Every structure is written in C-alpha cells, then in structure tokens.
Amino acid sequence: MIVGYARVSTVGQSLDVQLNLLREAGCAKVFGEKRTGRSRDGREELAEALEFVREGDTLAVTRLDRLARSVSDLFAIIDQLQAKGVHFRCLQQSGVDTDSSTGRLMLGILGAVAAFEADIRKERQADGIARAKAAGVYKGRKPTVDTALVRSMHSEGKRPADIARELKIGRASVYRAIQGAAQVE
Structure with missing residues (x-):
C-alpha cells in the first residue's frame, strides 16, 4: 500500500496540490496537516502516518521538505520507516527513495x-x-494585557490571582505588569 503524507507550514496555505499529487500517485490513504516542519514535535498526522504504515508499504511525499526540515529529523524518520520494513519515495524529486x-x-x-x-x-x-x-516599523506583537488596569487594580489592594481571574489572563501576566510598574518608579 502507498501511504501519503502532506504538510504545509501555516493555516493559510492549502494542502490541495499535495493531496491531489499523492492521490494521483496511487496513495490509498493520505495524512495531511498544517504545521511547521522545523521539528517533529506536535505533528500528530506525521506520527499517525508513521504508526499506520506496515511492512511492505511505501510512505510518499511530494517533496522532501514536506517530511522534514532538518537532516537529523529526516534520518530519524527514515530509520523508523526502515525498521518497520517500509519504503520511502519522494514524488517531485525523482530518484529520492530508500529502494x-x-x-x-x-x-x-x-x-x-x-x-x-x-x-x-x-x-x-x-x-x-x-x-x-x-526603521521603527516592527514593534512586535500588540499587547494583550492592559497593564495600566492591572496596576490600578493592584494599587487598590487586589491580589494578583484575583486580578488574573477577573481579567481572564494568566497570573504571570499580572506579575509582569506589576513588576514593570516597579521598574518604572
């Protein structure tokens, strides 16, 4: 059985092109996900695909960078496949296989x-x-916590845990806002 794996890095990207190519290549089952390829962490569909394949199967991807972005991850995946007796093939980079x-x-x-x-x-x-x-263009992410409000509530005698609960934010955010006020003074 040929099993496909497709991946794009961001939610805004589409898996459609890869899925079509994998199906055209004869993949009976295809796993796809929208996750970064920098590491294997958090890539549930890849883990499921590696668990699913059996001896004699072939795992196919459209391009090598869809499977892994680091050489160590790539070879760890290939070693895992070979230990199970599973072949590997890359569709758009001919000659890339484990055969x-x-x-x-x-x-x-x-x-x-x-x-x-x-x-x-x-x-x-x-x-x-x-x-x-x-150039003053990039200032990072916009703040999600109103530090002035946190500081005001704290100066009124409210405990950090109560402030966090009331504002629906983490206690660490409350402590950072309070600590920022102490550094300014």
Whole structure:
C-alpha cells in the first residue's frame, strides 16, 4: 500500500496540490496537516502516518521538505520507516527513495540542502526583523494585557490571582505588569 503524507507550514496555505499529487500517485490513504516542519514535535498526522504504515508499504511525499526540515529529523524518520520494513519515495524529486543506494545518497544530499534552506530563511527573517526594528516599523506583537488596569487594580489592594481571574489572563501576566510598574518608579 502507498501511504501519503502532506504538510504545509501555516493555516493559510492549502494542502490541495499535495493531496491531489499523492492521490494521483496511487496513495490509498493520505495524512495531511498544517504545521511547521522545523521539528517533529506536535505533528500528530506525521506520527499517525508513521504508526499506520506496515511492512511492505511505501510512505510518499511530494517533496522532501514536506517530511522534514532538518537532516537529523529526516534520518530519524527514515530509520523508523526502515525498521518497520517500509519504503520511502519522494514524488517531485525523482530518484529520492530508500529502494537503492543511489536513492539513499540523494536522500542525504537533498536533506542537507533542505536544512540549509531552512537556515538561510531563518537568517533572512532575522535580518528583515532587525531592519524593520531599526526603521521603527516592527514593534512586535500588540499587547494583550492592559497593564495600566492591572496596576490600578493592584494599587487598590487586589491580589494578583484575583486580578488574573477577573481579567481572564494568566497570573504571570499580572506579575509582569506589576513588576514593570516597579521598574518604572
């Protein structure tokens, strides 16, 4: 049986193209999710796909970076598949499979390239944020806690736990707001 796995990084992206390609390749079952590929943590559909496949099956993805962004995660996944007797195939990067020594070589090379691309993307993002901060454009996320209200309630003698409950925020947020007031004084 050919089992497919599709992944996009954000909720706003669509899985449709990958799902169609996997179905056209003969996948009897397809797992898909909208999660970052930087690590395996929190990728429930990937975990289910790895649990689902059996000896003799093939796990297919459209591109290698859909499976993993780091070489260590990639090889951990491939090792897990091989231990179960499951083959691996990448549809849009021909020759990337676990059926031949050349395929395994290509897997390693393209895995390293995917990790390199992720590092470069991260560096570009950090550079862009630094430039935006220097230009005064990027100020981070808008505050979700009204610190003035928290401080006012605290000065009235309310306990942090009561403030948190009343404002429906975490106690740590209350303590940060109170501590921020102490630093300003």
